[in-house]
Amino acid sequence: xxxxxxxxxxxxxxxxxxxxxxxxxxxxxxxxxxxxxxxxxxxxxxxxxxxxxxxxxxxxxxxxxxxxxxxxxxxxxxxxxxxxxxxxxxxxxxxxxxxxxxxxxxxxxxxxxxxxxxxxxxxxxxxxxxxxxxxxxxxxxxxxxxxxxxxxxxxxxxxxxxxxxxxxxxxxxxxxxxxxxxxxxxxxxxxxxxxxxxxxxxxxxxxxxxxxxxxxxxxxxxxxxxxxxxxxxxxxxxxxxxxxxxxxxxxxxxxxxxxxxxxxxxxxxxxxxxxxxxxxxxx
Numbered sequence: 001x002x003x004x005x006x007x008x009x010x011x012x013x014x015x016x017x018x019x020x021x022x023x024x025x026x027x028x029x030x031x032x033x034x035x036x037x038x039x040x041x042x043x044x045x046x047x048x049x050x051x052x053x054x055x056x057x058x059x060x061x062x063x064x065x066x067x068x069x070x071x072x073x074x075x076x077x078x079x080x081x082x083x084x085x086x087x088x089x090x091x092x093x094x095x096x097x098x099x100x101x102x103x104x105x106x107x108x109x110x111x112x113x114x115x116x117x118x119x120x121x122x123x124x125x126x127x128x129x130x131x132x133x134x135x136x137x138x139x140x141x142x143x144x145x146x147x148x149x150x151x152x153x154x155x156x157x158x159x160x161x162x163x164x165x166x167x168x169x170x171x172x173x174x175x176x177x178x179x180x181x182x183x184x185x186x187x188x189x190x191x192x193x194x195x196x197x198x199x200x201x202x203x204x205x206x207x208x209x210x211x212x213x214x215x216x217x218x219x220x221x222x223x224x225x226x227x228x229x230x231x232x233x234x235x236x237x238x239x240x241x242x243x244x245x246x247x248x249x250x251x252x253x254x255x256x257x258x259x260x261x262x263x264x265x266x267x268x269x270x271x272x273x274x275x276x277x278x279x280x281x282x283x
Contacts, residue, residue: 036129043136047110048143060106061148065099069155072219080220085160092156093173093245094218097238099152100145100181101213105205107141108188112198115283131277138185145181149174165251173248180241180261183268190272193279212238237264 034042051057072095073088081087111134114120123133153161153170163170188205195201215229216222216238222230233239244261247253 039128039132040135043133044139047140061144062151065148065151069095088161092161093249094242096152097242098213098218099148100177104181104184107185108192108201109198111189111192112201145178163249165249169248169251173245176261180265183265186272189276217242
């Protein structure tokens with residue numbers, strides 16, 4: 001008889017604990033499901049925390065812009081414009097575009113890295129808005145673009161760049177550039193989901209973006225190029241973006257120049273955003 005008493009007591013305690021646990025878990029109302037904006041901002045903050053713990057990630061948006069600006073200004077300035085100061089007025093809006101557009105490749109690189117580590121499999125199991133991890137990553141990258149833009153503009157001002165458009169023109173140029181870069185970023189999220197390794201994303205991304213940045217009006221006036229190359233430069237989206245940037249910084253931008261850039265950014269998002277989500281769901 002005494003043998004069964006401890007077992008009964010244990011069963012009674014276990015039952016009481018189970019009942020208390022159930023009562024605790026079912027008490028009150030469930031917290032509301034987070035909105036898509038909230039979860040996207042959370043993943044954007046995650047991207048910022050990654051930079052906090054691995055600050056070397058900022059090298060490409062701090063040191064690279066400085067190297068590009070100094071190298072191209074002092075290498076080509078005297079030969080192409082007669083003086084470094086004159087060439088800097090022409091070059092800086094273009095080098096700003098090149099710096100940020102090259103940085104967009106890291107969007108796909110980072111995404112593919114998370115996928116290869118299994119992180120995105122955990123994200124997909126969460127009860128959140130499905131595009132949140134992707135949108136959050138793009139928001140985090142927008143901060144990186146802003147840092148790169150600030151570095152280029154500040155360095156340009158130190159070297160003697162004087163925009164006639166003033167502060168409003170420079171800020172407007174940076175904002176337009178960030179919008180366009182976000183549209184470009186969707187291309188590389190697509191590549192990040194298609195290709196199998198982060199290095200493959202980096203290699204293919206650079207192979208795509210380099211011809212568009214160098215075969216443009218960033219470094220020289222297209223009128224000096226062969227006619228067949230001018231035909232490509234004239235339809236190159238980077239050329240239109242640089243034209244809008246120069247116009248905004250000089251205070252001479254037209255509504256058509258700005259509208260073209262915004263339309264191109266919207267078109268890139270409309271095409272590659274849904275394609276990215278399709279691949280993300282099917283992966």
